[in-house]
């Protein structure tokens with residue numbers, strides 16, 4: 001039973017109804033009704049309780065998956081809180097762990113540890129199973145392995161051996177996937193210092209892992225009849241990296257062959273499908289083959305490619321395959337989930353003239369939103385202060401490109417190639433072709449004009465049409481009846497500095 005006290009002076013009073021019991025942070029699987037009843041009885045005879053421990057947080061998602069910005073969560077004292085609620089008492093004494101509001105997502109592990117530590121010393125002490133669950137939750141939320149086993153053992157009041165036993169399988173998986181992150185970043189040209197900052201390992205350790213050529217013999221496993229998915233899972237590597245290792249040292253043309261991609265000789269690049277092996281499922285995802293062709297014609301091995309709006313990461317994946325270096329950015333950087341460590345967070349707002357790229361690129365592969373196409377999906381990944389350009393007005397959207405092309409020009413080498421992918425955008429999808437209003441469209445010619453105005457010269461116009469098979473026979477019939485001219489064009493403009 002928790003310690004009752006008549007002399008504690010609460011530091012603040014909180015309304016129990018305003019507090020959140022976060023089942024992830026508060027380590028007890030279930031509260032004990034017996035303890036709550038004892039507290040209720042104690043309250044009835046006027047007992048005083050020590051303050052519970054709470055923390056204000058932001059960036060919080062509630063148990064139903066609703067993203068609510070702020071909450072006050074309980075770190076210690078769920079039994080006392082439940083008793084106060086049961087009694088209908090509108091104020092409970094509480095102390096706050098940190099006196100500022102914390103980013104929940106960033107501080108999840110610290111909150112879990114603080115709660116666990118507060119709960120091992122009193123009240124209905126945590127059971128061994130609860131402690132094991134906390135240890136595993138912490139290990140799972142900490143892919144960088146920043147919390148050491150010794151620290152965990154100390155906080156949970158158990159031996160280091162117990163902690164090792166509980167979490168060794170998670171840590172082993174994480175170490176292998178951490179190693180493949182390091183190898184991926186190394187191959188994409190990240191410096192060892194930058195990798196070391198990213199993964200929280202010493203520079204020396206990073207150096208050893210990057211230099212480790214003993215990654216396994218993929219050819220032997222292939223000869224034994226295993227496929228690449230099996231081999232990737234076997235080495236606990238992602239598929240793109242496994243392919244990159246397999247193709248290492250081959251010529252670009254040999255790589256096309258091994259990947260099963262026909263090499264296009266002319267400036268019409270028709271790819272019906274995205275190759276599912278590369279890049280993540282992402283709104284507006286483009287085929288790796290399109291990028292591979294751009295790399296083949298406009299870069300050489302070891303050149304640096306910049307992808308300012310990298311989305312699902314198909315450009316870095318293709319750079320890995322073709323041994324190009326790559327720096328990638330997006331406002332929806334996915335590294336929080338540890339999925340795409342190579343995509344760095346950056347919100348492009350060229351008015352601010354920030355250019356986060358560390359070296360001048362040889363190729364800029366720019367695949368921005370096609371104005372409002374997929375607007376809803378991109379808005380979900382952005383926020384009000386750092387919006388996706390698909391939420392801009394038409395005027396601001398065009399101005400964005402003018403500013404971006406200018407900034408890119410300033411920060412490019414004389415030989416840098418700019419590859420810009422986009423499609424005609426029309427605000428008259430159900431309008432007969434003859435009635436379309438010219439001021440409502442943004443077409444490839446507009447982008448071409450903006451490139452010219454900012455010092456770039458378009459040297460190729462490569463057609464990479466989208467598939468028309470998305471429409472049913474019925475829809476096509478309706479379009480024909482109304483004389484609507486559909487758009488499936490998508491164009492890659494290749495530009496060089498006009499000097």
Ligand SMILES: C[S@@+](CC[C@H](N)C(=O)[O-])C[C@H]1O[C@@H](n2cnc3c(N)ncnc32)[C@H](O)[C@@H]1O
Nearest residue numbers: 282284285286309311312331347348369388389
């Ligand atoms: C067409 S998608 C890129 C798709 C990517 N090439 C792929 O195949 O997965 C465009 C991306 O631009 C990003 N974006 C839009 N506005 C941005 C901005 N101002 N700064 C950074 N990223 C932005 C969106 O989050 C989205 O991921």
